[in-house]
């Protein structure tokens with residue numbers, strides 16, 4: 001936001017948070033945050049006085065229109081009540097005191113609460129009496145929407161906003177306020193002027209949207225437009241909420257052969273209102289994507305959207321899904337249930353790693369953490385959600401939402417997979433000295449296989465596929481005890497004929513089949529019996 005300053009009671013060193021904005025997001029200004037930066041020697045003195053001095057200095061230096069005051073986890077322990085202290089100073093601007101329990105809540109909750117308290121502070125006095133209906137919209141005036149939820153450090157928020165503005169433009173809706181990203185306190189004061197609120201990132205926006213609904217009778221548009229189907233639903237929901245006809249845009253979004261070769265089609269690709277993804281995923285080259293086993297993890301919004309795209313728009317099979325957003329666990333569990341899997345609701349990356357290894361997917365869609373997990377397991381991966389590193393704040397236009405977002409998603413998710421022809425050839429000819437197991441020539445590298453995918457030991461004279469051979473495959477770790485059950489040499493040789501990206505799953509299934517029947521040495525026959533039994 002602009003015009004808002006934050007005084008954070010925090011020990012020396014907490015200024016590391018600045019780097020998230022100046023390095024990962026590459027902002028050209030210091031964040032509007034003043035830290036009290038107390039040290040050990042200050043603890044014997046008056047740390048509360050440091051809060052007051054910081055608030056006063058920040059007010060004089062930055063002249064904000066609103067001041068936020070809060071504490072970091074260490075400051076929470078010394079209980080100086082910085083918010084109340086600041087409120088008692090009678091500054092001529094609103095002061096929002098933040099109570100963010102650092103030992104039980106996390107970042108998204110903090111952002112959601114802060115936005116809610118800020119909006120509430122500024123708008124409470126204007127709230128409509130309970131039970132008031134909004135007057136009918138004057139049909140001669142275009143409907144107006146607020147876009148609530150985009151923040152600094154959000155996943156592709158910068159470009160998602162552009163896509164959503166384009167979508168609104170197509171259906172004749174004006175944007176009233178976009179908040180918090182880029183908004184000023186004056187903008188927040190204009191929120192009640194809109195006909196409805198678009199809850200674009202529920203993790204951040206839902207609490208505020210619910211409050212606005214209760215106090216200003218503003219309906220909420222809840223569909224998050226990530227993916228072609230969801231974007232169509234988003235447009236349809238706005239049509240309903242705003243009482244406007246969106247059928248033209250929905251029809252146009254069904255022209256499915258955009259982006260191809262003759263001039264009229266190239267020209268048509270410039271028409272807004274359609275994504276290339278439906279045609280790309282139906283074109284013949286995408287046939288080999290059908291049934292690819294995918295594991296999804298991230299914040300709930302992106303994980304749920306990704307599950308729909310993966311299964312309905314790309315033809316993948318969902319073999320695992322999870323989130324660290326506990327508040328939205330129920331919604332993620334519902335999606336998991338539809339696909340017959342158990343949701344992973346956890347912020348423990350080891351639990352996620354175990355679940356990924358267990359599901360043995362061919363593609364992981366996750367956060368920066370899952371990228372590391374997938375690297376260790378030798379599985380292709382794409383990032384779909386925060387937490388992210390600097391490469392996911394790219395210079396190029398890369399939304400996730402709307403029609404163009406679906407194009408970006410198609411490219412980003414398919415890219416890490418082995419291309420169809422190479423996948424086929426490696427399955428047929430295993431002895432190639434260059435295009436060996438696990439090799440993906442389009443990436444100039446290979447996942448770390450070390451000739452050892454999912455615990456299947458490679459003969460030592462086989463070429464090492466990986467150029468990163470020092471990484472041990474971790475895939476076998478969670479079920480190391482299963483390995484001791486033993487494979488006969490012929491069984492193992494047969495197992496190694498199975499393309500590497502599905503081998504982990506076959507191995508696990510066969511071992512389960514054998515252990516259920518008390519078979520101690522797995523032969524070729526066991527392998528095929530298991531295959532036949534599971535295929536039934």
Ligand code: SF4
Nearest residue numbers: 011013014072073074
């Ligand atoms: S533990 Fe808390 S107070 Fe200490 S550096 Fe980390 S965020 Fe800051």
